[in-house]
Amino acid sequence: MGRGAGGQERRDDRGARRGLAAARARPREDPRRVRPGARRRVREARPELGPLQITGGGILALEPEMWEPARQLARGMYALYIGGMGARGKNFYNTVMRRQGWADAAQEVQDLYLDGKKEEAAAALPDEFIEKATLIGEPAFVRERIAALQEAGVTHLHVNAVTADAPKIFGQVKEWIS
Known part of the structure:
Protein backbone atom coordinates (compact mmCIF):
# COMPACT_ATOMS: atom_id res chain seq x y z
CA MET A 1 0.00 0.00 0.00
CA GLU A 63 -4.19 7.83 21.61
CA PRO A 64 -7.23 7.62 23.93
CA GLU A 65 -7.08 11.33 24.80
CA MET A 66 -7.37 12.15 21.09
CA TRP A 67 -10.34 9.92 20.28
CA GLU A 68 -13.09 12.39 21.18
CA PRO A 69 -11.47 15.41 19.47
CA ALA A 70 -10.94 13.23 16.38
CA ARG A 71 -14.58 12.09 16.42
CA GLN A 72 -15.73 15.71 16.68
CA LEU A 73 -13.49 16.65 13.76
CA ALA A 74 -14.95 13.76 11.75
CA ARG A 75 -18.51 14.79 12.63
CA GLY A 76 -17.93 18.34 11.40
CA MET A 77 -16.26 17.17 8.21
CA TYR A 78 -18.90 14.55 7.39
CA ALA A 79 -21.74 16.96 8.20
CA LEU A 80 -20.26 19.38 5.65
CA TYR A 81 -19.83 16.72 2.97
CA ILE A 82 -23.06 14.79 3.55
CA GLY A 83 -25.18 17.82 4.36
CA GLY A 84 -23.72 20.71 2.47
CA MET A 85 -21.86 19.56 -0.64
CA GLY A 86 -24.43 20.21 -3.32
CA ALA A 87 -28.15 20.71 -3.53
CA ARG A 88 -30.82 18.35 -2.29
CA GLY A 89 -30.81 15.36 -4.61
CA LYS A 90 -27.41 16.32 -6.11
CA ASN A 91 -24.94 15.50 -3.35
CA PHE A 92 -22.54 12.67 -4.10
CA TYR A 93 -21.58 12.08 -0.46
CA ASN A 94 -25.19 12.06 0.70
CA THR A 95 -25.98 9.49 -2.00
CA VAL A 96 -23.05 7.30 -0.89
CA MET A 97 -24.23 7.41 2.74
CA ARG A 98 -27.75 6.43 1.65
CA ARG A 99 -26.42 3.52 -0.43
CA GLN A 100 -24.43 2.32 2.57
CA GLY A 101 -27.66 1.93 4.55
CA TRP A 102 -27.90 5.28 6.34
CA ALA A 103 -30.72 6.88 4.31
CA ASP A 104 -32.62 8.38 7.26
CA ALA A 105 -29.47 9.80 8.85
CA ALA A 106 -28.29 11.20 5.50
CA GLN A 107 -31.62 12.97 5.03
CA GLU A 108 -31.60 14.39 8.56
CA VAL A 109 -28.00 15.61 8.28
CA GLN A 110 -28.71 17.29 4.95
CA ASP A 111 -31.92 18.92 6.17
CA LEU A 112 -30.23 20.29 9.29
CA TYR A 113 -27.13 21.45 7.44
CA LEU A 114 -29.02 23.21 4.67
CA ASP A 115 -31.18 24.89 7.32
CA GLY A 116 -28.00 26.38 8.80
CA LYS A 117 -27.92 24.05 11.82
CA LYS A 118 -24.40 22.77 11.28
CA GLU A 119 -23.71 21.62 14.85
CA GLU A 120 -27.01 19.76 14.98
CA ALA A 121 -26.20 18.15 11.63
CA ALA A 122 -22.86 16.95 13.00
CA ALA A 123 -24.54 15.59 16.13
CA ALA A 124 -27.11 13.73 13.99
CA LEU A 125 -24.45 11.49 12.44
CA PRO A 126 -24.78 8.02 14.01
CA ASP A 127 -21.90 6.93 16.25
CA GLU A 128 -21.67 3.69 14.28
CA PHE A 129 -21.19 5.64 11.04
CA ILE A 130 -18.35 7.67 12.57
CA GLU A 131 -16.71 4.49 13.87
CA LYS A 132 -16.88 2.80 10.46
CA ALA A 133 -15.81 5.87 8.47
CA THR A 134 -12.70 6.68 10.52
CA LEU A 135 -9.54 5.10 11.91
CA ILE A 136 -10.10 6.05 15.54
CA GLY A 137 -9.45 3.68 18.42
Missing part, protein backbone atom coordinates in the same frame (compact mmCIF):
# COMPACT_ATOMS: atom_id res chain seq x y z
CA GLY A 2 1.46 3.36 -0.97
CA ARG A 3 1.99 5.98 1.64
CA GLY A 4 -0.12 9.10 1.56
CA ALA A 5 -0.04 10.14 5.19
CA GLY A 6 0.58 13.81 5.51
CA GLY A 7 -1.10 14.88 2.30
CA GLN A 8 1.19 13.26 -0.26
CA GLU A 9 -0.47 12.63 -3.58
CA ARG A 10 0.68 10.73 -6.62
CA ARG A 11 0.83 12.33 -10.05
CA ASP A 12 1.77 11.06 -13.47
CA ASP A 13 4.52 12.58 -15.62
CA ARG A 14 2.16 15.31 -16.90
CA GLY A 15 1.27 16.33 -13.34
CA ALA A 16 -2.22 14.83 -13.50
CA ARG A 17 -3.58 13.13 -10.41
CA ARG A 18 -3.44 9.35 -10.33
CA GLY A 19 -5.82 7.24 -8.35
CA LEU A 20 -9.41 6.97 -7.28
CA ALA A 21 -10.48 8.49 -3.98
CA ALA A 22 -12.80 6.15 -2.14
CA ALA A 23 -15.75 7.87 -0.51
CA ARG A 24 -15.13 6.42 2.92
CA ALA A 25 -15.34 2.82 1.92
CA ARG A 26 -16.71 0.35 4.40
CA PRO A 27 -14.76 -2.70 3.20
CA ARG A 28 -16.19 -5.19 5.67
CA GLU A 29 -19.73 -4.49 4.53
CA ASP A 30 -18.90 -4.26 0.82
CA PRO A 31 -15.62 -5.90 -0.22
CA ARG A 32 -16.48 -5.28 -3.88
CA ARG A 33 -15.37 -1.63 -3.69
CA VAL A 34 -12.98 -2.28 -6.57
CA ARG A 35 -14.91 -4.02 -9.28
CA PRO A 36 -13.27 -7.10 -10.77
CA GLY A 37 -11.30 -6.14 -13.83
CA ALA A 38 -11.14 -2.41 -13.03
CA ARG A 39 -7.38 -2.40 -12.77
CA ARG A 40 -7.00 -4.33 -16.03
CA ARG A 41 -9.40 -2.02 -17.90
CA VAL A 42 -7.53 1.10 -16.75
CA ARG A 43 -4.17 -0.46 -17.62
CA GLU A 44 -5.40 -1.36 -21.10
CA ALA A 45 -7.09 1.99 -21.76
CA ARG A 46 -4.31 4.26 -20.47
CA PRO A 47 -1.09 2.28 -19.96
CA GLU A 48 0.89 5.50 -19.52
CA LEU A 49 -0.92 6.07 -16.23
CA GLY A 50 0.56 2.94 -14.69
CA PRO A 51 -1.29 0.81 -12.13
CA LEU A 52 -4.63 2.02 -10.79
CA GLN A 53 -4.13 3.52 -7.33
CA ILE A 54 -7.09 3.48 -4.97
CA THR A 55 -6.99 5.83 -2.00
CA GLY A 56 -8.63 5.13 1.34
CA GLY A 57 -8.14 6.07 4.95
CA GLY A 58 -9.53 8.97 6.91
CA ILE A 59 -9.18 10.63 10.26
CA LEU A 60 -6.72 8.71 12.42
CA ALA A 61 -6.38 8.77 16.21
CA LEU A 62 -4.64 6.07 18.26
CA GLU A 138 -7.06 1.18 19.92
CA PRO A 139 -4.05 0.40 17.71
CA ALA A 140 -5.22 -3.20 17.18
CA PHE A 141 -8.63 -1.98 15.96
CA VAL A 142 -7.08 0.59 13.60
CA ARG A 143 -4.58 -1.92 12.27
CA GLU A 144 -7.46 -4.31 11.54
CA ARG A 145 -9.35 -1.54 9.71
CA ILE A 146 -6.26 -0.72 7.61
CA ALA A 147 -5.89 -4.42 6.75
CA ALA A 148 -9.55 -4.48 5.69
CA LEU A 149 -8.95 -1.47 3.43
CA GLN A 150 -6.00 -3.26 1.84
CA GLU A 151 -8.09 -6.39 1.36
CA ALA A 152 -10.80 -4.29 -0.34
CA GLY A 153 -8.28 -3.01 -2.87
CA VAL A 154 -6.96 0.21 -1.35
CA THR A 155 -3.38 0.77 -2.50
CA HIS A 156 -2.75 4.28 -1.15
CA LEU A 157 -3.45 5.10 2.50
CA HIS A 158 -4.23 8.75 3.21
CA VAL A 159 -4.79 9.72 6.84
CA ASN A 160 -5.33 12.93 8.76
CA ALA A 161 -3.84 12.24 12.17
CA VAL A 162 -5.17 13.82 15.34
CA THR A 163 -2.21 13.43 17.68
CA ALA A 164 0.32 15.22 19.84
CA ASP A 165 3.13 13.18 18.23
CA ALA A 166 2.66 12.88 14.45
CA PRO A 167 6.09 11.34 13.68
CA LYS A 168 5.42 8.54 16.17
CA ILE A 169 1.92 7.82 14.84
CA PHE A 170 2.99 7.95 11.18
CA GLY A 171 5.94 5.67 12.00
CA GLN A 172 3.59 3.17 13.59
CA VAL A 173 1.21 3.21 10.62
CA LYS A 174 4.15 2.95 8.20
CA GLU A 175 5.23 -0.26 9.99
CA TRP A 176 1.74 -1.71 9.60
CA ILE A 177 1.58 -1.09 5.86
CA SER A 178 5.18 -2.01 5.00
